[in-house]
Amino acid sequence: MPTNSMAPLSRKQREIAERHTHFLSIARTLLHEEGFHQLSMDRVAELAEYSKGTVYQHFPCKEEMLGQLCISAMQRMLALGRRALVHQGSHRERLMAFFIAHDVFQKLEFNDVLMMQNFHTDQVLEKLSPITRQRHDELEGAIFGAVKSIVEDAMDAGDLPRQQASASDIVFGLWSLTHGAESLRSCNLPFAELGVEDTTMAVVLMLEKLLDGLGWKPMSDSCCSFEKIQELKSVLFKEELSAAQQLQP
Amino acid sequence: MPTNSMAPLSRKQREIAERHTHFLSIARTLLHEEGFHQLSMDRVAELAEYSKGTVYQHFPCKEEMLGQLCISAMQRMLALGRRALVHQGSHRERLMAFFIAHDVFQKLEFNDVLMMQNFHTDQVLEKLSPITRQRHDELEGAIFGAVKSIVEDAMDAGDLPRQQASASDIVFGLWSLTHGAESLRSCNLPFAELGVEDTTMAVVLMLEKLLDGLGWKPMSDSCCSFEKIQELKSVLFKEELSAAQQLQP
DNA sequence: GTTCACATTTGACGTTCCGTCATTTTTTGA
DNA sequence: TCAAAAAATGACGGAACGTCAAATGTGAAC
Numbered sequence: 277m278p279t280n281s282m283a284p285l286s287r288k289q290r291e292i293a294e295r296h297t298h299f300l301s302i303a304r305t306l307l308h309e310e311g312f313h314q315l316s317m318d319r320v321a322e323l324a325e326y327s328k329g330t331v332y333q334h335f336p337c338k339e340e341m342l343g344q345l346c347i348s349a350m351q352r353m354l355a356l357g358r359r360a361l362v363h364q365g366s367h368r369e370r371l372m373a374f375f376i377a378h379d380v381f382q383k384l385e386f387n388d389v390l391m392m393q394n395f396h397t398d399q400v401l402e403k404l405s406p407i408t409r410q411r412h413d414e415l416e417g418a419i420f421g422a423v424k425s426i427v428e429d430a431m432d433a434g435d436l437p438r439q440q441a442s443a444s445d446i447v448f449g450l451w452s453l454t455h456g457a458e459s460l461r462s463c464n465l466p467f468a469e470l471g472v473e474d475t476t477m478a479v480v481l482m483l484e485k486l487l488d489g490l491g492w493k494p495m496s497d498s499c500c501s502f503e504k505i506q507e508l509k510s511v512l513f514k515e516e517l518s519a520a521q522q523l524q525p
Numbered sequence: 526m527p528t529n530s531m532a533p534l535s536r537k538q539r540e541i542a543e544r545h546t547h548f549l550s551i552a553r554t555l556l557h558e559e560g561f562h563q564l565s566m567d568r569v570a571e572l573a574e575y576s577k578g579t580v581y582q583h584f585p586c587k588e589e590m591l592g593q594l595c596i597s598a599m600q601r602m603l604a605l606g607r608r609a610l611v612h613q614g615s616h617r618e619r620l621m622a623f624f625i626a627h628d629v630f631q632k633l634e635f636n637d638v639l640m641m642q643n644f645h646t647d648q649v650l651e652k653l654s655p656i657t658r659q660r661h662d663e664l665e666g667a668i669f670g671a672v673k674s675i676v677e678d679a680m681d682a683g684d685l686p687r688q689q690a691s692a693s694d695i696v697f698g699l700w701s702l703t704h705g706a707e708s709l710r711s712c713n714l715p716f717a718e719l720g721v722e723d724t725t726m727a728v729v730l731m732l733e734k735l736l737d738g739l740g741w742k743p744m745s746d747s748c749c750s751f752e753k754i755q756e757l758k759s760v761l762f763k764e765e766l767s768a769a770q771q772l773q774p
Numbered sequence: 775g776t777t778c779a780c781a782t783t784t785g786a787c788g789t790t791c792c793g794t795c796a797t798t799t800t801t802t803g804a
Numbered sequence: 805t806c807a808a809a810a811a812a813t814g815a816c817g818g819a820a821c822g823t824c825a826a827a828t829g830t831g832a833a834c
Binding site (some may be wrong): 775776777778779780781782783784785786787788789790791792793794795796797798799800801802803804 | 805806807808809810811812813814815816817818819820821822823824825826827828829830831832833834
Binding site (some may be wrong): 577578 | 781782783784785
């Protein structure tokens with residue numbers, strides 16, 4: 277009986293915590309197998325073989341559950357991003373690597389990204405519990421900060437001239453660009469008909485041009501950007517990419 | 526009795542068409558007064574003083590109604606954008622003017638933009654009737670094409686060098702940047718805490734840098750970009766801006 | 775003017791989902 | 805062993821979407 281005498285509630289608490297993650301994992305499975313619109317509290321309860329009331333003892337509302345799913349997705353995203361941060365190479369390369377991480381993540385966890393987009397539209401954030409809201413904002417800040425640190429390092433190192441736009445402004449611009457592309461991509465518009473063959477490549481090219489415009493050295497030799505991207509991909513995200521190819525060959 | 530003898534159904538058809546627009550106008554009012562989440566078919570029927578069944582004879586499903594609202598919003602957006610297209614000035618100025626039109630539109634019709642974002646997440650587009658879907662895609666194409674024509678004109682005129690990225694790629698990049706900023710802005714994240722004081726200004730600056738990176742002449746003199754933007758705003762969208770200031774002084 | 779076929783309108787109904795809460799079941803501690 | 809506290813349950817209320825049989829209106833023929 278390995279029961280801690282100082283915490284007689286510990287076993288129960290552990291059970292509750294386990295069930296909590298179980299519910300979240302069920303929800304995520306549902307998300308992947310049947311898509312966002314099939315994700316309902318009743319369905320989670322049914323699949324978890326608990327009653328709805330019990331589920332509602334873990335999550336005061338649906339938004340809270342979505343919020344926690346969202347947080348765990350952001351954590352996974354940040355974990356990928358951190359690999360870019362510690363990558364050996366120029367600041368500019370690190371930044372591109374961070375972008376690639378983002379892109380790989382969307383390919384890998386498409387449904388989670390879709391869920392996050394649904395989550396961020398409307399006033400869902402407002403219904404979150406303060407703690408979850410704070411954790412969400414902190415994570416958002418951590419991702420923002422990670423990119424900002426690259427930008428500031430580049431400025432300190434002299435790779436990127438200081439200018440009218442602050443480091444934060446630059447990060448906001450990069451964020452908008454990638455987030456916008458992600459959002460557009462996920463609503464199946466007929467890009468091919470509009471003349472855009474590969475949206476990821478288009479964004480990579482524009483990102484390079486934006487960095488060039490900012491005077492961020494080393495400037496892109498327009499010819500080798502693509503190969504460098506491929507190289508970064510295969511070095512940093514080898515196993516993820518093979519997993520992605522198994523999903524959609 | 527101005528009844529056309531060739532079309533005895535004409536009066537009835539006119540009535541139906543009128544009611545159709547009436548329903549849409551009610552829906553839009555609801556959207557503005559009470560926000561997206563209050564927009565329900567029951568509520569529209571109630572406010573229009575018709576039964577729900579009648580509403581459903583005009584719109585096979587809620588998505589269809591949203592789709593038509595979306596289309597009319599896109600038309601208004603395009604109307605603003607066309608003013609930028611005929612603006613006298615460099616190609617680059619015209620492009621910036623188009624972006625400003627977008628920005629003014631979001632300030633002016635915030636709730637419609639929010640509705641369009643909700644509309645574009647999830648698989649709503651798939652539930653549209655083929656005609657509406659086609660009209661939507663055409664409008665999307667028209668807006669895309671408007672920007673693309675500026676880009677191509679600039680290439681033809683020699684202001685913008687031809688390069689690895691096609692005109693379509695460039696338009697997609699610009700679209701991502703503005704759409705992403707719009708989307709981020711509408712979910713009330715604590716940008717100030719992250720160090721971004723004015724998201725619009727941040728995007729303008731990044732846009733300028735992106736164009737610089739593409740080698741689009743005349744390059745921005747970093748000092749006067751802001752004033753040029755203000756000038757364009759006041760010249761092209763004077764009345765809209767004063768209307769916006771009345772809304773939020 | 776009456777009648778009848780056809781078109782239009784209606785709102786009650788079925789369904790799904792969120793969230794609540796009185797009741798029942800389980801656990802705990804004396 | 806038993807009573808009090810904690811936890812689980814699912815029936816219930818309410819909101820929203822979408823359906824459809826019945827009611828109402830319309831126009832044409834006689």
